[in-house]
Each structure stands twice: as C-alpha cells, then as structure tokens.
Amino acid sequence: MPDISFHHISPSKITLDSIRHIVLNGLNLSLSTESQQRIRDCRAYLDGKIAHTEELYYGINTGFGSLCNIRISDRDIEQLQYNLVVSHAAGTGDEVPPEIVRIMLLLKIQSLSYGYSAVREKVVERLIDFYNADMTPVVFELGSLGASGDLAPLAHLSLPLIGLGEMWHEGKRQRADVLLQLRDLQPLTFKAKEALALLNGTQFSSAYAVWCLLEARRLARLADLNAAIGFDAFNCRYSPLDANIHRIRPQAGQVSTAKAILALLEGSELSGIEKKDVQDPYAFRCVPQVHGATRNALAHIEQVVETEINSVTDNPNIFPEEDLILSGGNFHAQALALPLDYLGIALSELGNISERRIYQLIGGQRGLPAFLTDNPGLHSGMMIAQYTAAAIVSQNKGYSTPASVDSIISCNGQEDHVSMAANAATKARRIVLNLERLLAIEFMVVMQALEFRLPHRSSPVIEALRREYRGIVPRLESDRVLHNDIETTITFLRKKGLEGLPGEG
Numbered sequence: 124m125p126d127i128s129f130h131h132i133s134p135s136k137i138t139l140d141s142i143r144h145i146v147l148n149g150l151n152l153s154l155s156t157e158s159q160q161r162i163r164d165c166r167a168y169l170d171g172k173i174a175h176t177e178e179l180y181y182g183i184n185t186g187f188g189s190l191c192n193i194r195i196s197d198r199d200i201e202q203l204q205y206n207l208v209v210s211h212a213a214g215t216g217d218e219v220p221p222e223i224v225r226i227m228l229l230l231k232i233q234s235l236s237y238g239y240s241a242v243r244e245k246v247v248e249r250l251i252d253f254y255n256a257d258m259t260p261v262v263f264e265l266g267s268l269g270a271s272g273d274l275a276p277l278a279h280l281s282l283p284l285i286g287l288g289e290m291w292h293e294g295k296r297q298r299a300d301v302l303l304q305l306r307d308l309q310p311l312t313f314k315a316k317e318a319l320a321l322l323n324g325t326q327f328s329s330a331y332a333v334w335c336l337l338e339a340r341r342l343a344r345l346a347d348l349n350a351a352i353g354f355d356a357f358n359c360r361y362s363p364l365d366a367n368i369h370r371i372r373p374q375a376g377q378v379s380t381a382k383a384i385l386a387l388l389e390g391s392e393l394s395g396i397e398k399k400d401v402q403d404p405y406a407f408r409c410v411p412q413v414h415g416a417t418r419n420a421l422a423h424i425e426q427v428v429e430t431e432i433n434s435v436t437d438n439p440n441i442f443p444e445e446d447l448i449l450s451g452g453n454f455h456a457q458a459l460a461l462p463l464d465y466l467g468i469a470l471s472e473l474g475n476i477s478e479r480r481i482y483q484l485i486g487g488q489r490g491l492p493a494f495l496t497d498n499p500g501l502h503s504g505m506m507i508a509q510y511t512a513a514a515i516v517s518q519n520k521g522y523s524t525p526a527s528v529d530s531i532i533s534c535n536g537q538e539d540h541v542s543m544a545a546n547a548a549t550k551a552r553r554i555v556l557n558l559e560r561l562l563a564i565e566f567m568v569v570m571q572a573l574e575f576r577l578p579h580r581s582s583p584v585i586e587a588l589r590r591e592y593r594g595i596v597p598r599l600e601s602d603r604v605l606h607n608d609i610e611t612t613i614t615f616l617r618k619k620g621l622e623g624l625p626g627e628g
Contacts, residue, residue, distance in 0.1 A: 161238025386626030
C-alpha cells in the first residue's frame with residue numbers, strides 16, 4: 124500500500140486542493156521515480172553541453188542581467204553561482220510568514236522537478252529535507268519586482284543551502300550553518316545554472332497567491348453566512364434569493380451565492396414574519412450579485428494560479444530531448460500581477476458590502492434598537508464596532524490600488540518592464556487579513572441583532588451556530604471591551620470551519 128504520510132512530487136498537476144491537503148495533514152514530500160529521472164537527464168545533458176562547446180549560455184557561463192555578454196571562465200562558474208545567491212539576498216521589511224515560506228519551498232521543488240532547469244537531484248532533495256524537517260528559511264517581503272523572477276526572496280530561500288542566512292526550526296530562529304550542523308547536513312556547492320534556477324521563478328508571488336486563495340474560499344463562505352444571518356436579523360424579504368431571478372442572469376457566482384444563502388436559511392421561522400418594507404437596501408438585496416462577482420473572480424484567479432504553480436518559471440530553459448537551451452522570459456510575473464490585483468479588489472468588495480450591512484443593522488431600524496443595545500445612550504453597544512469596520516474598509520481600498528500598473532526600469536535597462544507582482548501579492552495578504560477581521564465584526568453584530576428577534580428564530584443551522592457562539596461570546600447586555608469579543612470571534616470562526624454548513628459550493 125502507498126505511504127499516505129507522503130506526497131510524491133511528480134509531473135502530475137498540483138492543485139490548490141492538493142496543497143491544502145499536504146499542509147493540513149502535515150505530509151512529507153518525496154520525489155517520484157519519474158521526477159528523479161527527469162532531473163538526472165536534464166543535468167546530464169547540460170553537463171555534456173558545456174563540456175563540449177564554447178557557446179555562451181546566459182547565466183551558465185555568462186554574467187547576469189545587463190552583464191549577460193561577459194563570459195565566465197570554467198574555473199569561476201561555481202564562484203559565479205555562489206556570488207549570485209549572496210548578492211541577490213538583499214531583501215528587507217517584514218518577514219514572510221513561515222506558512223507561506225513552506226508553500227514557496229513546495230512550489231520551488233515542484234517547478235524544479237519537471238526537468239527543464241538542470242539542477243542536480245541533490246539540490247532538490249536538500250529542499251525536500253528542509254521541508255520535511257520543518258526547517259524554514261527566513262525570507263523578507265521586500266525586494267522583488269516580479270520581473271526576473273522573485274529574485275531577492277528566492278535568494279533568501281536559497282541561502283541555507285550554502286550554509287548562510289537563518290531558519291525557523293522548532294519555534295526558534297537559528298543560523299542556518301548551526302542548524303545544518305545539528306542535522307548533520309553539509310552546505311552545498313552550486314554547479315553551473317543551479318543558483319540561477321533557484322533564484323529565477325515566481326514562487327514567492329505564487330505562494331502568496333495560493334495562501335490568499337485558500338483563505339479567500341473560507342472568507343467568501345463566511346460572507347455568505349453573515350449575509351444569511353443578516354437577512355433574518357434585518358427582517359429582509361427572501362425574494363432577491365429566488366432562483367427565477369438568477370435564472371435570467373445566470374452568472375455562475377451569483378447563482379451559487381443565492382442558492383447557498385437560501386440553503387442556510389431553510390426552515391427559518393423569521394422568513395414568515397411580516398415584511399413592512401417593499402424592498403431592502405442593496406447591501407442585502409444585491410448580495411448574490413456582489414458576492415457572486417467575487418466568486419467569479421476567485422474562480423478565474425484560481426485557474427491562472429494553478430497554471431502558474433504547474434509551470435517552469437526559471438531561465439534559461441533546458442530541453443534535452445530537443446537539444447535546446449533557450450533564453451526566454453518565463454520568470455516574468457505579469458501573469459500573476461494582474462490576477463493578484465484583481466484578487467485584492469474582489470476581496471475588498473466583500474468587505475465593502477459587509478460594512479454596509481453592519482451600518483444598516485446598528486441604525487435603529489426595523490424594530491432593532493440603536494447600536495443594538497438595550498439601553499442606548501447610557502450604553503454605546505455596537506457603535507464603535509462599525510467605526511472599526513469602516514477603518515478596515517478604508518484601508519483595504521488603499522491596498523486595492525493596483526501594483527501591476529507600475530513598472531520601474533532596473534538592471535541598467537536590461538529589465539525595462541517589471542510586473543510588481545510581489546507587491547500585489549503582499550498587499551493581497553493584508554487585504555485577506557483585514558477581511559477576516561471585518562467579517563468577524565459583522566458576525567458579532569448580526570448575532571447580536573438576531574437576539575432582538577426572539578422568540579422568533581432563524582433556521583436550525585443558524586440557531587445552532589448562535590448557541591455555540593454564545594457559549595464563548597455572551598450576548599452584549601451592557602458595554603464591555605469589544606476588542607476582546609472581536610478577537611474571540613476571529614478565533615471561533617477559524618476553529619469552527621464552515622465546510623459542514625449547507626449550500627457549500
């Protein structure tokens with residue numbers, strides 16, 4: 124029987140779902156027999172090629188960037204590769220979260236395994252050693268232009284291979300050389316092309332994209348749940364969810380959102396309560412259209428990202444069977460920059476409409492007290508929770524300014540168009556984190572509003588969730604520190620998970 128504790132790196136497609144499975148189940152990595160053979164064949168081809176030709180090959184026997192026409196002697200090739208890593212490790216700023224660095228490792232291993240990068244098998248195996256032993260290189264957010272690959276971040280990812288840099292292991296940040304010694308691992312000496320293959324590539328931006336998309340799935344589901352609770356808390360009509368409306372505008376995300384919310388509300392007693400208002404505000408009435416547009420965006424972005432993480436994005440590319448060494452531009456991250464900006468915008472819109480629902484719920488309308496407190500005036504209730512939500516929405520609007528519209532010439536004019544995908548990636552993560560906070564605030568508010576509809580009850584699913592939530596966050600009877608409630612709500616929603624709720628997918 125196959126060892127289910129391992130994920131075998133192979134030419135087969137890796138997906139967001141398979142990455143999620145690897146991460147959640149703590150699987151170790153190993154190279155499949157086919158990947159081992161591809162790596163060996165490609166390296167053997169390159170060794171034979173450079174041993175029997177005087178031709179110049181970029182980054183193999185030449186300098187880098189605008190120094191591409193300078194020949195490097197055979198005796199200096201190893202020094203060239205070493206110099207490349209140390210000189211490019213010029214990152215700064217915040218540390219990349221270890222969980223994203225581990226995705227970077229996984230994606231770099233996957234890309235090198237296809238056998239078009241001409242690294243030795245021992246280099247890939249050492250990256251696998253790092254992943255399996257939870258030895259996570261310290262990488263910094265700032266330094267990549269998303270052009271000639273994510274150079275600075277990938278240089279920091281690669282430093283420990285040669286015994287430099289730092290790594291996280293067992294909760295401690297340690298010098299890589301000390302940790303290698305403790306693990307009885309010798310630093311590697313890079314051969315021709317190897318450092319270049321490690322530093323070229325889009326794995327920094329791709330790893331952020333993967334992490335953001337996996338979180339976005341959960342948050343989009345939470346946004347639907349909040350909206351469903353809000354429909355009952357604000358005594359909304361269900362007609363905007365009717366399948367007939369969406370049948371005549373069959374946008375996939377719109378259809379699935381309406382269906383999901385109806386499923387969450389099935390059996391609600393509040394659906395039969397008299398509705399005095401002919402129509403509801405857009406923040407409720409247009410949820411299928413707004414949430415649905417974000418779902419459409421996520422589906423498109425997932426498709427692009429899954430193509431990227433199954434691609435070879437270094438340069439030059441080695442084609443042993445075709446007897447070709449080709450210099451191209453697969454490292455250019457424009458294919459990610461645009462979708463990452465789109466991702467930030469799409470998720471910001473989920474937050475935008477969420478804050479509007481919060482605003483409506485605390486406004487003292489439809490039989491709800493002002494700010495959802497029993498004694499408004501003496502108590503401020505949920506008043507400032509809406510301020511916090513508005514501040515988050517405003518910040519996300521700033522983060523949503525596209526990074527991909529910018530380009531700054533670098534490398535003496537050789538790299539005269541850059542994607543800025545890395546900046547799009549890091550700000551997308553900040554939008555995700557902000558959206559999680561915002562949706563937690565909405566969840567806290569809608570649950571408080573629902574209390575004022577008693578003794579009438581929402582659906583069995585929502586009522587069960589309310590009872591569970593009230594076990595850790597009591598109903599707001601009088602003013603208290605809402606920061607604590609917000610943080611507890613974030614933790615509750617993370618741990619709870621939403622996979623078991625009706626209407627999923």
